[in-house]
Structures are given as C-alpha cells and as structure tokens.
Amino acid sequence: MNKLLSRIQRVDSLLCVGLDPTGEDAQVVGRLTEVIDQTAAYAAAFKPNLAFFLSRENGVALLRDTIQRIPQDIPVILDGKFGDISNTADHYARFAYDVVGADAVTVNPYMGDDAIVPFLREGKMVFVLAKTSNKPTHSLQDMALTSGGVLSDQAARISGKLDEENGGVGLVVGATQPEAMARVRELCPTQWFLVPGVGAQGGDLAATLRAGLRPDGLGVLINSSRAIWQAADAGAAAQELMMQINEHRRAAEPAVSQG
Numbered sequence: 001m002n003k004l005l006s007r008i009q010r011v012d013s014l015l016c017v018g019l020d021p022t023g024e025d026a027q028v029v030g031r032l033t034e035v036i037d038q039t040a041a042y043a044a045a046f047k048p049n050l051a052f053f054l055s056r057e058n059g060v061a062l063l064r065d066t067i068q069r070i071p072q073d074i075p076v077i078l079d080g081k082f083g084d085i086s087n088t089a090d091h092y093a094r095f096a097y098d099v100v101g102a103d104a105v106t107v108n109p110y111m112g113d114d115a116i117v118p119f120l121r122e123g124k125m126v127f128v129l130a131k132t133s134n135k136p137t138h139s140l141q142d143m144a145l146t147s148g149g150v151l152s153d154q155a156a157r158i159s160g161k162l163d164e165e166n167g168g169v170g171l172v173v174g175a176t177q178p179e180a181m182a183r184v185r186e187l188c189p190t191q192w193f194l195v196p197g198v199g200a201q202g203g204d205l206a207a208t209l210r211a212g213l214r215p216d217g218l219g220v221l222i223n224s225s226r227a228i229w230q231a232a233d234a235g236a237a238a239q240e241l242m243m244q245i246n247e248h249r250r251a252a253e254p255a256v257s258q259g
C-alpha cells in the first residue's frame with residue numbers, strides 16, 4: 001500500500017497498465033520491453049495477466065523477466081484470479097510473491113475467506129473480485145441474498161472485513177456498470193478498487209470515476225490492457241488515458257477543496 005501510494009503521488013496517476021501480451025513468441029519480449037519502457041512514466045501500477053504468460057513455452061520465466069524489467073518503485077499486480085483452499089492458496093502466494101516477485105494479486109473469493117487469507121502478507125496487496133466487468137447482468141454475482149443485497153455485496157463485505165483486520169485488501173470492480181460500482185463504494189468507502197473495463201470493453205470512464213473515486217480523489221486504479229498493447233504508440237495511449245483520468249478527478253473534486 002505504501003509503495004502504491006508513493007508511486008501515485010510521485011507521478012500523479014491512477015493508471016494501471018495491463019500487460020496481456022498477445023502475438024508470436026519471437027516478438028513478444030520486444031513488445032513487452034517497449035510497452036513497459038514507453039508507459040512506465042505514466043503508470044501507477046502494472047498488471048500482468050497470468051494466462052497470457054502461461055499460454056507460452058517458458059511463460060513463468062517470461063513473467064519473472066517482465067516483472068524484473070518494471071522499475072522497482074512501480075507496484076506489480078499479478079492478475080491470476082487465484083482462489084483455491086488454503087494450503088493450495090499458500091503455494092499460489094509463494095509463486096506470485098517469491099517466484100515471480102509480484103507486489104499484489106487478484107483473488108477469487110468464491111471459496112471463502114480461507115482462499116484469500118494466504119495472500120495477506122506484510123508489504124503485499126490483495127484485490128478481491130467483487131463485481132466483475134464481463135457481463136451487464138451476472139447470474140452468480142447478481143444473485144439475491146436472503147439477508148438482502150446480492151452476492152457481489154458479500155464479496156465486498158468479506159474484503160472489507162479482511163482489510164479492517166489485516167490492511168492491504170482492495171477489490172476488483174469492473175468499469176462497465178457504474179451503478180454497481182457506486183453500490184460497492186457505498187459498502188466499502190475507503191478501500192482501493194482495481195478497475196478493468198475501460199478501453200476495449202467500452203466502460204464509461206467519467207461515470208466510473210464519479211461512482212468509484214473517494215472524496216480525496218484516490219481509491220481507484222483504472223486498468224487498460226488491449227487498448228495500450230495494441231496502440232501504435234503505447235506511451236502516447238497511456239499518457240492520454242492518464243490525463244483523461246486526471247481531468248475527471250479534478251472535475252470531481254468537492255467544491256470545498258477549491259477554496
């Protein structure tokens with residue numbers, strides 16, 4: 001969390017650069033290097049997605065080298081959507097933190113708290129899937145609870161409780177449904193949200209930030225993967241998105257802070 005906060009302050013950015021490397025193995029190292037080097041100045045964090053590495057020969061080595069290429073002061077969120085029982089989760093945590101050197105992970109809470117707890121470590125962060133970007137209505141996450149609310153609310157509550165007890169626990173909330181984001185923000189007023197779904201998935205950036213930003217103009221990391229990876233000039237694409245995010249942040253600042 002400290003690493004994330006100091007990085008955000010240093011570059012004044014809430015942009016998370018997603019690394020979902022597509023293309024031939026022969027070109028992919030070069031493109032990863034190019035994207036990291038060109039976008040690092042605008043990145044609050046990088047988010048390599050594990051699937052895009054594991055689908056290649058030597059994918060683990062490629063992932064480790066990629067994380068090493070990222071400047072030390074920029075947090076790396078390994079997007080593995082891990083979610084197994086505790087002793088197995090412990091091995092995923094060792095993989096993420098000790099083998100490849102990530103600072104944070106994404107975790108699927110379907111198996112409950114014990115699927116999340118092994119990832120809680122001093123100096124590391126965990127983003128728990130709450131309301132994902134993939135479907136406008138979701139047969140599982142939108143399921144009504146007998147106690148009121150929907151299942152994704154419960155994921156948010158679990159992450160809130162773990163954050164209160166341990167610190168370092170955020171949520172994944174997609175950018176494709178600002179109303180759902182507003183609801184999760186109400187349930188979790190202070191936690192950090194990792195927000196995928198702008199760019200290739202068409203999420204509305206302004207509405208997303210209005211719904212998700214905390215009053216201090218922080219609390220949200222906006223991820224973009226394909227829109228940056230596929231851009232002719234990845235640096236320009238990252239800078240443009242960072243500036244758009246900041247414009248909306250400034251516009252959303254409460255009047256009281258403007259004097």
Ligand SMILES: O=C(O)c1cc(=O)[nH]c(=O)n1[C@@H]1O[C@H](COP(=O)(O)O)[C@@H](O)[C@H]1O
Nearest residue numbers: 049106132133172174196200201224225226
């Ligand atoms: O956990 C994630 O990062 C994630 C959660 C979610 O709800 N939706 C979602 O798209 N993602 C990931 O975020 C990235 C989105 O990529 P783009 O749509 O190309 O920007 C991919 O790596 C997805 O796996």
